[in-house]
Amino acid sequence: MGRKGRFLIVVAGLVLAAVSATAAFGAHSSDPGITKTSIHIGGTFPLTGVASAYKTIPAAESAYFAYVNDHGGVNGRKIDFTVVDDGYNPAQTVPAVQKLVEQDKVFALMGDLGTAPGLATWGYANAHKVPQVFLATGDSFWGFCAHKSCQGSPKPYTIGWQPDYPSEGRLYGRYIAQNMPNAKIGIIFQNDAFGKNYITGLKQGLGAKKSLIVDQEGFNATDTTVTQQILALKAKGADTLFIVATPGQAIASLVTATKIGWNPTTFLANVSNIRPFLLAAAKAGANLDGLISSGYVAPMNDPNNAGTKLGKAIIGQYAPTLSADYELGDSNLMYGLGVAWTFVYALQHAGKNPTRASLEQALHSMNTGGDPFVYPGIKIQTSATDNFPIEQLIMNKWSGGPGGAMQPLGKLQNTGR
Amino acid sequence: MRPRLAALGTTAAVALVLAVLPFGLSGYHQALAAQVATFFISILGLNILTGYTGQISIGHGAFMAIGGYTTAVLSRDHHTDLVVTMAAAFFLCFLCGLVVGLPALRLSGVYLALATFALAVSVPQIPLKFSNYLGGSGGVQSAKTVSHLWLYAVSWSAAAVMFAVAWLVLRGRTGRAFRAIRDSEVAATSSGVALPVYKTLAFGISAAFAGVAGSLFVIGTNGFAQPSEFGVLLSLQILIGAAVAGLGSLWGVIVGAAFVGLLPTISSDVPVIGSSHGQDVVFGVIVIAVMLVLPTGFAGLLHRLARSRARA
Amino acid sequence: MVDLARRLPIRQQRLPASPVILLLAAACIFLVVGCLQSSIFAQQTVAGLATGVVYGSLALALVLIYRATEVINFAQGEMAMACVYIAYQLIQWGFSYWAAFFVTLPIAFLLGMAIEATLIRPVQHRSVIAVVIVTVGLFILIDGLVAWKWGADIKFMPSPFGNRIYHVGSVAIARQDIGTIIITLFTVVLLWALFRFTKLGLGMRAAALRPAAASLAGVRVDWMLAVGWGLAALLGAVAGLMAEPSQFVLQPTLMQPILLYGFAAAVLGGLESPAGAVIGGVAIGIFLNLVGQYVHFVTSELRQPFAFAVLLAVLLVKPTGLFGRRRIRKV
DSSP states (O other): OOHHHHHHHHHHHHHHHHHHHHHHHHHHSOSTTBOSSEEEEEEEEOSSSTTGGGGHHHHHHHHHHHHHHHTTTBTTBEEEEEEEEOTTOHHHHHHHHHIIIIISOOSEEEOOBOHHHHHHHHHHHHHTTOOEEEEBSOOTHHHHTTTSOBTTBOOTTEEEOSOOHHHHHHHHHHHHHHHOTTOOEEEEEESSHHHHHHHHHHHHHHGGGGGGEEEEEEEOTTOSOOHHHHHHHHHTTOSEEEEEOOHHHHHHHHHHHHHTTOOOEEEEOGGGOOHHHHHHHHHTTOOOTTOEEEEOBOOTTOTTOHHHHHHHHHHHHHOGGGHHHHHHTOHHHHHHHHHHHHHHHHHHTTOSSOOHHHHHHHHTTOEESOOTTBOTTOOEEOOSSOOOSOOEEEEEEEESGGGOEEEEEEEEEEOOO | OHHHHHHHHHHHHHHHHHHHGGGGSOHHHHHHHHHHHHHHHHHHHHIIIIIIHOOOOSOHHHHHHHHHHHHHHHHHHHOOOHHHHHHHHHHHHHHHHHHHHHHHTTOOHHHHHHHHHHHHHHGGGHHHHTHHHHOGGGOEEOSOOOOHHHHHHHHHHHHHHHHHHHHHHHHSHHHHHHHHHHHOHHHHHHTTOOHHHHHHHHHHHHHHHHHHHHHHHHHHTTTEEOGGGGOHHHHHHHHHHHHHHOTTOSTTHHHHHHHHHHHHHHHTTOTTTOHHHHHHHHHHHHHHHHHHHOTTHHHHHHHHHHHHHHHO | OOOHHHHSOEEEEOOOSHHHHHHHHHHHHHHHHHHHHOHHHHHHHHHHHHHHHHHHHHHHHHHHHHHHHSOOOTTHHHHHHHHHHHHHHHHHTTOOHHHHHHHHHHHHHHHHHHHIIIIIHHHHTTOHHHHHHHHHHHHHHHHHHHHHHHOSSOBOOOOTTOSOEEEETTEEEEHHHHHHHHHHHHHHHHHHHHHHHSHHHHHHHHHHHOHHHHHHTTOOHHHHHHHHHHHHHHHHHHHHHHHHHHHSSBOTTTTHHHHHHHHHHHHHHOTTOHHHHHHHHHHHHHHHHHHHHHOTTOOGGGHHHHHHHHHHHHHHHOTTTTTOOEEEEOO
């Protein structure tokens, strides 16, 4: 055998040794993504594309984790949060999640945003027993399918956070049935599960008064104008408008309604109840006074609220470029802080040396009113049979014209089943 | 005889590498390689249409959507075996290609490009309209999901089969007819080539390939088919892959497929520009550069190299 | 290989204009009667007119380029979108809306010229496919650059015409829509005057129609083509700036739906007819709305497929569009 041959054998031997050493190493550690000093988690978010209005959510979550890390982390472990862009396109979410789980070996997926992206990946996450925590979408799938079989199998590893859309719809339905018994309701909605979920809830809340709905007009998530739908609703004689849309089309709906000289009593799905966007709608001509929506995060226009103050400090220190946004009342930031707080809470209750199993256990036995970033009085509760962490909402109403804000309407309400 | 042997040798070498590769790759990388195979098949199909008969199509994403949804729906509703759904996608898209190819006979050049562009934009809207059967924007989830190794094996096997089919089709009478049509339709007709038959056939075959690619695409997306997976960009990516590969030759296709399939992952580390935008910028720059500097694509480069070696 | 087609004569037949004019007259009468009968009809027509002029001006930009260089510029919409972002940036730097508007126009012009000279000219003579691929690459490149520089999230621009609404009967007409119609038509008329009455316009028409003869007559053909692209880019910028207020927010997908409608309008009017492009745009804008209102099957998901159907129908029945000249090639 020549020199070349011998050299190659030595190299091969070294490589083999290295590989088996890593394999052995790997075999000793516990769940992936967790070491003595850090916990690696990841999430997919629409940093680009149609839903990129929500990119402030992961920014706030990262800021909160940075704050926690500076204060000793969780049981001595720092949280390492990888934010991946999926452009709200499930075809991108799937490889992104696979990369996080198989390449980056994250301990858990946290905060993944979007219903379609969630539906595309929850089968994979559950098959690989990866906790898929606090999905940033209000679809009720994440609450119902922990033990029930959905799309072929139960999904115990997936859990949401915010009050689900049907609950919110029910709230508005009950309000209308009680306070506006002669309303003629027109609905403009995003033509997918998100939109239809809300309408189901609205109808449940209206109960016997379901017949008040005179028309519903759908649009696609990618549509840039909704003039046709608004015109149609006005033509059918509606005097109450229910907008189920994300910020882009919500603004379009509000402005178009005013533009065509229509002034219905308007209800807005709280996914678009974000002050900077409403201000922009007002600037473009929408008449906001009397607009009704709901909320579950701490009131950002109340400077005495503890969560608002803490949030301001955290954003100011760890995400200073978003301070201006925070001042304007971008509730996405408060949402992100609230979710991150809840994750840290769950992690703290998962034991000194968390495993995926103990995290799941903690996630399904949460009981706290201590999240400063949610509306005062809201409890985060889960159990073996209750997979909906937050089931309370406060209704609110806009006042103060083009520079105003949402003010609480009534008391905190339970939206549970 | 020698160039033949060289070609055969290269193909055998590539096949061997592909057969052995997955055992050295992690699951995630296997999935990535499978994605390259998916693009390989669709670019092959587009090459047959645009490179060999000169009909421009910027709408092959639409056929991928049809193929992908066929797989998802058959699997969800009838629990059909996934490979069987791929065959179903092949035949269904072949028919769809014929249906599109017939009116396309009356269009040429830019007009055909426009019409196929409109097809690419419109077809993904159909599942949104018929959401009861086609899932709307909640998508359609297949009944079975597969392991990375399965995906790799089936994708590359399908790619090999499709390559063989393409090679057989293109070397025979059909291939000569296609090339005649591309070079001059008038001359081809005068020589007795029945234009309508061959042009429509090319559309059908090309669409069938895209359909199989669409099947694999959906299987690779965890079996989940949803309209936003089949946006206009997909059709553009296939066209770009074909351009980089070199229209009118089969040999560059793997380079085009690797370029389109792997660029998104590589470009997420692009320093200044960063992930998704980096991908778009790099795509755009490279395709424009290729068209300006190397219009015959990678295949043309190979050809030039072979010629210069022959001369030396 | 000998290309026989080039050796054979091309006969141009001038189509009598009357059937098309009659059709247009009938359509106008239909619209007027409808508006008088039903206020929702009138509302949809007015809304359609406002969106239609935007489609029409983008279509006109496409036609300008096609006439000059026989190229369909798939990147026309994205170029327009980039110009809107440039205006946005100027506004961020403190310019007023109208100052930004008028500074953006020459920037758009130069951008169009630069693209033609550097990217299109080298590939133009090769093949249709090559040019299509370059414009497609440009589409993606511009998309990426804009999203990189400004981000893909929603941005807000001030509205150029304010928010006032006028009420005519029970039809609400926004000042914004009136402004859009006026500005767009004004730009179109200005361009028409340029082509018809100036030496530059004459040179451009000559360079497009008979480049060899024009060059012999002293026309610098290359320059004319670049100027043509520049003017098209300018027109696209106007279309984009007028489209943005109707969407209330600025995001990179601004022009993408409009591009499809622009293509349909250009084809409907005839790829070589400027007047046809504008009329086609208005027609598509109005009829898309009316069909959406009165034909229940055509819900919002089907709007784009509907435009596609129009495009396809025109290409199959009369590919040269309403106002194009039919070219007959005899073999």
